Amino acid sequence: MLSIRTSIPLALLLLSGCVVGPDHKAPEIQLPAKFAEGGKTSNGDVSTVAWWNAFNDSRLNGYVTTGLAQNLSVLQALERINQAEASVVVAGAGALPSLTTQGQHTTSGRKGSLPTADSNVTNSSAGSLNISWLLDLFGQYRRAKESANANLDAAYASADVAKLSLLSSLVSAYIDARYYQERLAIARQNLSSRRETLDLTKLQLEAGAASRLDVVQSEGLVNSTLAEIPGLETNFRRAAHRVATLLGMPASSLVVELQRGARQPVARSIPKTGIPADLIRNRPDVRAAERSLAAAVAQIGVAEAQLYPSIELGGTITPSYSRISGGSRGSSNSWSFGPSLVLPILDGGRLRANVDIANSSAREQYLVWKQTVLTAVEEVENALAAINRDQRTASALRATVNSYNEALSLSTASYRDGASSLLDVLDAQRSVSSAQASLAQAVQQTAQDYVALSVAIGGGYAIGATPAKPAM
Numbered sequence: 227m228l229s230i231r232t233s234i235p236l237a238l239l240l241l242s243g244c245v246v247g248p249d250h251k252a253p254e255i256q257l258p259a260k261f262a263e264g265g266k267t268s269n270g271d272v273s274t275v276a277w278w279n280a281f282n283d284s285r286l287n288g289y290v291t292t293g294l295a296q297n298l299s300v301l302q303a304l305e306r307i308n309q310a311e312a313s314v315v316v317a318g319a320g321a322l323p324s325l326t327t328q329g330q331h332t333t334s335g336r337k338g339s340l341p342t343a344d345s346n347v348t349n350s351s352a353g354s355l356n357i358s359w360l361l362d363l364f365g366q367y368r369r370a371k372e373s374a375n376a377n378l379d380a381a382y383a384s385a386d387v388a389k390l391s392l393l394s395s396l397v398s399a400y401i402d403a404r405y406y407q408e409r410l411a412i413a414r415q416n417l418s419s420r421r422e423t424l425d426l427t428k429l430q431l432e433a434g435a436a437s438r439l440d441v442v443q444s445e446g447l448v449n450s451t452l453a454e455i456p457g458l459e460t461n462f463r464r465a466a467h468r469v470a471t472l473l474g475m476p477a478s479s480l481v482v483e484l485q486r487g488a489r490q491p492v493a494r495s496i497p498k499t500g501i502p503a504d505l506i507r508n509r510p511d512v513r514a515a516e517r518s519l520a521a522a523v524a525q526i527g528v529a530e531a532q533l534y535p536s537i538e539l540g541g542t543i544t545p546s547y548s549r550i551s552g553g554s555r556g557s558s559n560s561w562s563f564g565p566s567l568v569l570p571i572l573d574g575g576r577l578r579a580n581v582d583i584a585n586s587s588a589r590e591q592y593l594v595w596k597q598t599v600l601t602a603v604e605e606v607e608n609a610l611a612a613i614n615r616d617q618r619t620a621s622a623l624r625a626t627v628n629s630y631n632e633a634l635s636l637s638t639a640s641y642r643d644g645a646s647s648l649l650d651v652l653d654a655q656r657s658v659s660s661a662q663a664s665l666a667q668a669v670q671q672t673a674q675d676y677v678a679l680s681v682a683i684g685g686g687y688a689i690g691a692t693p694a695k696p697a698m
Contacts, residue, residue, distance in 0.1 A: 245365030246534070247527020250376075250520040253592055255599055257502040263610050269500030272508050273386070273688035277396055277680040281491040281673070285483075286400050289473060293396050294389060294689070296474040303381075303388035310374070310381035310597045317374035320360065321367035329353035335551075351548035360538045369527030376521035383517060386510030389687035396472045397677050402463035404490045405670035410458045411487075416655065417451045419634075423651055424448055426642070440648040447652055449660075490669045493676040499610055499683055505602045508684035512602060515595040522588040529584040533577050535569045602682065609679035616672035623665040630658040 260266045294300065321549065335347035362368060394636040424444040430436035466484045467477035506512050543564035549555040570577055640646040652661055 235273055238672065244363060245368055245527060246530040247365070247369055248523055250523040253516060253519060255596055257599070257603065257616065258326060260501055260532050261499050261603075261607055261610055263547040263614060264499040264501070264606075267498075267502065268504055269498045269683070270504075272497075272500070272504075272683055272685040275497075275685045276674075277497055277685050278393070278691050280493040280495050280497075280676070281489055282494065283400075283488065283625065285398065285488065286491065289396060289400065289469060289643065292473050293392050297388075297392045297472055300385065300388045300392055301474075302688065303385035307378070307381045308387055314374040314378055315370060318367065318371040320370065321362040323357060323359040326356045327353065342547040347551040348548060349551075350546065350548045352544065354542055356540070358538055358540040361535060363537065364531040364534045366531035366536075367526055369524045369531065373524035373528065376517045376524060380514045380517035380521065383510045383514035386687045387514060390681055390684065392472060392509060393686055394681040396469065396675060398674055399465050399468040399472065401470060401491050401673045401677070403462055403484055404488060405666060406458050406462035406465060407484075407487055408490050408666045408669075409663060410455065410462065412659070413451055413455050413458060414660075416659045417448065417455075419569055420444065420448045420451055420655060423638070423648075423655065434627075435644060438649065443648065443652060448666075461664040490666065491673045492669060493673060496613060496676070497680050497683060497685065499606055499679070502603050502606075505606070506599060506685065509598075509602050510684060510687060512595070512598050515591070515598040519588065519591040519595050522584070522591040526581065526584040526588055529577070529580040533570065535567060538566050538568070540566065543563050602684075605682040606679065609675055609682050613672065613675040613679055616668060616675055620665065620668040620672055623661060623668050627658070627661045627665050629659050630654065634658050 276287075276290075278286060331349070331351045333347060333349050360367075424441070424447075427436050427440050427444045431438065431441055462484075463481060466481045469484070470477050470479045470481075473480075500508075506516075506651070541561070543559070543561045545557065545559045547555075547557045634651070634657075637646055637650040637654040641648060641651045
């Protein structure tokens with residue numbers, strides 16, 4: 227038979243290995259084997275794929291490198307990792323012994339006019355050493371630390387989300403800047419062509435081969451082109467300002483640099499989409515949602531542990547020393563040690579309600595995770611459908627521009643020879659201008675959909691960086 231002195235520590239040891247609450251299991255969801263317009267082959271880890279290199283634009287590549295290093299949203303997300311790491315320490319500290327010490331010194335005496343008013347000066351010094359240890363019998367602090375570790379994982383994933391968002395916003399803003407530059411080039415080219423037509427019409431008016439109406443119509447087309455240019459310049463500057471802000475720079479820092487111009491970005495390839503199941507691994511927002519779910523599940527154990535008794539071991543050692551001026555001196559030491567038991571009996575249902583709240587929160591986080599996965603699948607499907615069709619649109623518009631350019635050449639030559647009216651030339655110019663603008667917009671949209679698809683599959687956020695190890 228075990229004695230009481232032996233059985234009590236043994237029972238405490240056994241209870242210390244008890245952890246209440248459910249263990250987290252990776253959530254599951256039914257997904258299709260492939261995307262509607264994708265293949266059936268997994269694309270593995272795409273987090274280190276620099277998909278923007280497909281645009282073959284060295285300036286854009288430099289902006290991406292700078293943005294990943296100094297974008298303010300990314301830096302804020304990295305600071306939240308530091309906060310989560312400190313929270314892990316805080317969560318685990320409750321299960322460890324606590325030791326505090328304090329000391330004090332007082333000097334006292336008394337003087338007065340009465341014979342009995344005077345007393346000797348007394349110097350007293352005292353200190354105390356306090357130790358306490360709350361035994362984690364039902365895993366409250368172990369579950370709390372488990373939750374904090376899961377939140378730390380979520381913080382790492384959220385930092386990756388911030389990087390992915392930066393890539394999307396930065397490359398998209400750069401594409402917009404180049405689009406408006408292309409539109410400006412088209413407008414200026416059209417302005418030059420329409421001024422030539424106006425000059426020709428004035429000459430023909432002097433020769434009696436044209437009317438004042440022809441001149442006014444030509445002037446109207448020139449002025450409408452002039453009116454279009456300021457709005458395009460404004461939109462270019464807005465895009466340039468956006469690029470600079472994303473790089474953590476004042477808005478106007480890159481306007482002059484971007485005004486040097488470059489062609490519209492055109493991707494040389496279409497990224498491999500992989501299969502829907504890849505998104506659970508590659509999308510950082512999906513991983514963040516799963517880790518938030520794990521943290522919520524651990525909080526159920528924290529709430530359940532509070533339903534059970536808690537035992538705290540505590541002790542105090544208090545030494546003191548006193549010295550009376552001109553008199554005696556001496557010391558005194560006291561100590562105490564013993565356990566304290568807290569047993570919840572009546573709390574108005576508060577502790578049980580906390581368990582219900584924790585369970586509901588975990589169910590909510592599962593629904594958040596599921597919604598995040600389905601939204602990711604939708605984003606890939608949308609981008610894939612768009613990019614496959616955008617290329618056909620751009621190809622048709624290129625042919626349209628060529629046809630209208632030829633029609634403009636023919637109508638202009640015919641007008642010079644007097645075989646056709648000015649209206650034919652003006653209509654041809656309008657058709658060319660409209661087709662060129664549509665083509666520039668189609669090239670822009672194709673590039674934007676390439677960005678959307680690359681971001682939707684979770685690509686590029688870990689480029690040039692060693693992936694951070696999640697907390698265990």
